[in-house]
Amino acid sequence: MKTLDFIFLLGLSSSLLGASPSDKETPLKEIREIGEKSSTQLLKTLGKNMKQHMKSGGALEALDFCTNQAYTLTESVNAKLPKGVSVKRISAKYRNPTNQPSADELAVLEIFENMKKANIVLPKALVQKRQDHLYKYYKPLVIEKKVCLRCHGHNINAEVKKEIVNRYPQDSAINYKLHDLRGAIVVEIDKRVKQ
Template structure:
């Protein structure tokens, strides 16, 4: 996996931590710093997912998919940006099949999304799957964390195989190059991607 990431993204890998396996060579300090960033990224990802899902549910209940699509289209990017900023992080939602072109992955994210897709295919993607690494880009250390997002039934209204005519036309209007349809429950939809500057 690492080799592939280095080739694809050209990043310098300083510390590597795939959850649950630690290198005995790392000093105690490096280890605890790494764990601190990992714990922080996990907390941010969980909080962000909760926040988005509560906004989605609220508007689906209040005005159905039409209202939820309008709200999502108008606010998802800003909500994501602001949620990250208030926690000292950069958050993105990334996917190999973006609805909003702004959610296309960078090379690093693309490599990890491919790893998640491989795990999924092998039946090894679980609720605990995640990826964490501290990379160095232009002399700056950055903690990068990705958490897979899988499709649950509520997502099918707007990302599924049989969309209502209303949803189809609303999506066409807002997202003429939408690729984020045709999913089934359990599919890998994408990932939450978090970047935190390492002090």
């Protein structure tokens, strides 16, 4: 995995960091640890709640949950993270405009997409150095469960679809298949702040 990051990034972009031993001045190990911990925290929190709502009320109730609480829950995870660290979800085909990637973030999503197209196994994460002290940790999000397709797939139940369009008139987060790249979790880490 580390070799994969490294080889790939050498060829593509000098601002993306793999596990290069030449990055001695970079606290890469620490960045990766903070990134992994924070992104897992968000994934677990959202996943657990989504599962509960799917179980108790099906896709419509879970949809309510996503609309009303995905953002609030993300904020509550952020409140518990160390100072200078924040986490969010992004997607090139987003449902909620809040999750629209910036230009640098979109570039990394495209890298993940191109890797998939070239049958390269996606790395667990990539680290992007934005400025001297500012890093972004990107964890690719691939659709691994069929349940995701109930709200992001081709054949969405008519009632659910209607509710989605009501809430997100500009929605583009549909027509995904199993194993498609859905987006990424991004953890921003500012090393000027002591974590």
